Amino acid sequence: MAVTNGTEPGARPPLDACRIEAVDVHAFELPTDGPDGREQDGTLEWESTTMVLCRVHAGGRTGIGYTYGDVSLAAFLSGTLAPLLEGRPVSSPPALWELMGRRIRNAGRPGAGAMAVSAADIALWDLKARLLDLPLVHALPACHDRVPVYGSGGFTNYSLARLTEQLTAWTEQGIPRVKLKTSREPDRDPQRLTAVRRAIGPGPELFTDANGALGRKEALYWAHRFHDEWDVRWFEEPVSSADIEGLRALRRSGPPRLEIAAGEYAYTTRDFVNLVDAEAVDCLQADVTRCGGITGVLEVAGLAAARHLDLSAHCAPAVSAHAFCAVRRLRHLEYFHDHVRFERLVFDGTLPPVDGALRPDTGRPGLGLEVRWADAEPYRVHGQRPA
Numbered sequence: 001m002a003v004t005n006g007t008e009p010g011a012r013p014p015l016d017a018c019r020i021e022a023v024d025v026h027a028f029e030l031p032t033d034g035p036d037g038r039e040q041d042g043t044l045e046w047e048s049t050t051m052v053l054c055r056v057h058a059g060g061r062t063g064i065g066y067t068y069g070d071v072s073l074a075a076f077l078s079g080t081l082a083p084l085l086e087g088r089p090v091s092s093p094p095a096l097w098e099l100m101g102r103r104i105r106n107a108g109r110p111g112a113g114a115m116a117v118s119a120a121d122i123a124l125w126d127l128k129a130r131l132l133d134l135p136l137v138h139a140l141p142a143c144h145d146r147v148p149v150y151g152s153g154g155f156t157n158y159s160l161a162r163l164t165e166q167l168t169a170w171t172e173q174g175i176p177r178v179k180l181k182t183s184r185e186p187d188r189d190p191q192r193l194t195a196v197r198r199a200i201g202p203g204p205e206l207f208t209d210a211n212g213a214l215g216r217k218e219a220l221y222w223a224h225r226f227h228d229e230w231d232v233r234w235f236e237e238p239v240s241s242a243d244i245e246g247l248r249a250l251r252r253s254g255p256p257r258l259e260i261a262a263g264e265y266a267y268t269t270r271d272f273v274n275l276v277d278a279e280a281v282d283c284l285q286a287d288v289t290r291c292g293g294i295t296g297v298l299e300v301a302g303l304a305a306a307r308h309l310d311l312s313a314h315c316a317p318a319v320s321a322h323a324f325c326a327v328r329r330l331r332h333l334e335y336f337h338d339h340v341r342f343e344r345l346v347f348d349g350t351l352p353p354v355d356g357a358l359r360p361d362t363g364r365p366g367l368g369l370e371v372r373w374a375d376a377e378p379y380r381v382h383g384q385r386p387a
Contacts, residue, residue, distance in 0.1 A: 023082035027382035042213030063127025067289035114267035121293025153337035154180025164199035179207035207234035247280035287314035
C-alpha cells in the first residue's frame, strides 16, 4: 500500500507540510470620482488611489493581501520580500512577519517597508485560513462577529450638495455615524458643518478629520466650536500625528465629550506605544495595511487592551472586517469612500454594511475575496495578469 501521509489523491497536504511556492505582485491605479477628478482633505490633494496587491501560493491555494500606497511598493515586494518568502512554511504568519521585519531593517521599517510587509502578512493569513478551509475570522482569536462602521468621505472640495448627499446616504443605510474632512479652509467649515448637521439630523454621530492641518491654538479653538455648535464627538488628527505633545494638550484642554483620535500613520509597535504613553489620544487608530498587517494589528490590540483604550480600524474594509474582530477593545471601522469603491471594483466577496456593521462571511474561506481580473485590468500599473 502506498504511503500517502494522511492525504487522499487530489487532497490538500497538511498545513505543516505546505511551503510557499510562489509570490506575485500587482498594482492598480484608480482615478478618483471627485470634482474635476480630484479629492482633497486638510493637507493633501490627489487624483487617484493605488492598490498594491500581493498573492502567495501554496498547497493549491492562493492568499491575497494588499496595501494602498505608491506603486514603488510593488517593486519592493517583488524584489525584496517575495524571494524571502518563497520556500518558507506557511503555518505561522507571525514567524514570517518577524523574518520580513528583519529583512527591511536597512530599507526603512516605518512607512513603505511596513506597508509592503502588511500586504504580504495579510496574504499569508488569508492563505493559512484557506488551507484550513476556514473564514479568516475563525482562524483568528476573534472576540466579535461584526465590526461597526462609520461612513467616511466628505472631502473638502465637494460641493455642499454632494457633501450632504454622501453623508445622508450613509445614515439612510443604517450607519449611525459619519465623518467629513475639515480644516483646509477653516472659514468654510461652519457652512459645511451646518449643512451636514441639518441634512443628517440630530441623531447620527458627527465626526471630523483635519488630517493634521491645524496648529495647536487653532485646533483648540475649532475643537470647542465643533463640539458646541454641531455636536461633533470625534476630532481626528487636529494637529499632525507627529505632534504628540499637541495632541495631548488638546485632549486635556478640549471639550471633555470630544474625543481626540490618531494612529493611522503609526507603522511600528513603537509608534503606537509613543501615542499611548503620552496619553495623546482618547481612541487609538490602526491601519491593517500600514501597521504590519494582521500580525501588527494583533500586537496593537494587546497594547490597547492593556492600556484600557479602544482601537478603531482605519479604512481597507475588506480586510479590516475580519482582522478587527480579533480586537477586544474594538470601537469601529472607517468605511472610507475611496477604498469601498476600489475594493468593490477589484474583488468579488466584499461586504455591505448591515445595521451599521460589517459581518465577515463565514461561508467563504479566508477573506472571502476573489480578484476580478477583467475589471481590474484597465487600471494595472505593475505586474502581469495571471494566465
